[in-house]
Amino acid sequence: MNPEQILQYILSGVTMGSVYAVTAIGFNIVYNTTGIINFAQGEFLMLGGMTAVTLAAFLPLPLAIACAVALTAGIGGLIDLVIIRRLKNPSVLMMIIVTIGLSILIRETALHVWDAKVRSLPFFTGSEVSSINILGAYISPQVLWVLGACAVIVTGLTVFFRSTTTGRSMRACSSDRMAASLCGIDVKSMVTLSFILSAAIGALAGCVISPITQTQYDSGTSLAIKGFTVAILGGLGNSMGAVAGGIIIGLLEAFSISILPLAYMDAMAIGIMILILFFRPSGLFARKGEAALKEH
Numbered sequence: 001m002n003p004e005q006i007l008q009y010i011l012s013g014v015t016m017g018s019v020y021a022v023t024a025i026g027f028n029i030v031y032n033t034t035g036i037i038n039f040a041q042g043e044f045l046m047l048g049g050m051t052a053v054t055l056a057a058f059l060p061l062p063l064a065i066a067c068a069v070a071l072t073a074g075i076g077g078l079i080d081l082v083i084i085r086r087l088k089n090p091s092v093l094m095m096i097i098v099t100i101g102l103s104i105l106i107r108e109t110a111l112h113v114w115d116a117k118v119r120s121l122p123f124f125t126g127s128e129v130s131s132i133n134i135l136g137a138y139i140s141p142q143v144l145w146v147l148g149a150c151a152v153i154v155t156g157l158t159v160f161f162r163s164t165t166t167g168r169s170m171r172a173c174s175s176d177r178m179a180a181s182l183c184g185i186d187v188k189s190m191v192t193l194s195f196i197l198s199a200a201i202g203a204l205a206g207c208v209i210s211p212i213t214q215t216q217y218d219s220g221t222s223l224a225i226k227g228f229t230v231a232i233l234g235g236l237g238n239s240m241g242a243v244a245g246g247i248i249i250g251l252l253e254a255f256s257i258s259i260l261p262l263a264y265m266d267a268m269a270i271g272i273m274i275l276i277l278f279f280r281p282s283g284l285f286a287r288k289g290e291a292a293l294k295e296h
Contacts, residue, residue: 017250048203076199
């Protein structure tokens, strides 16, 4: 394997790892505020991509993407208002079943709305044959959009959670919902906002990766599995850990292609998730103190 091939695998791994990281961050936002693992997170990526493709037929691309993100965010909010909020003291098992059911419902609805055809948005810059030479490795200009979107999302969320009153209120709900409620924070509104935020982020990621990976009604399932694996690897609730975990999974997948058949790529992510759950369920980057608090 020459240096150009190694760089090519690294760039490919970092690109896909960024997508997994954004999916995992969507998991983390809802988990931090509610303690819920939203297994419908992958469907938000699918909905964003499919809706944008439909709207792009009669709207300018940036406006189509903005509308798709807003519509998907609205669906995320409705899921909390109509379903999640009405559950009285649900157990963890019940929430897992409910979110898996939601995932199936969204996927089957998408099948009836859009059929099973594979679709994609046009490349934001250049075309499918355009490429940029980086030290002998070639990448699509769309890869820069994916990396840029991931960087903007992570930076924006960091600023939001650390520097805004609403962000700090959501962090307070994450630490102790009862204490946050006693301090006057509207916990229910924070939960709804977390679903809106995670759905919007998922939809934006789905739009940005659509030209590269294409999208169809069931494309959210595999992304949800990878995103959940990354969230577990980085430590549930840890956004920076999700970024590191995403890059690790992306690089492992990219280099595995050089020695293993392509069919084993998905199996590798599931294998890593099982190993992490067995040997370090708090994740590679979770602080011991935080992990201990979440276990109580």
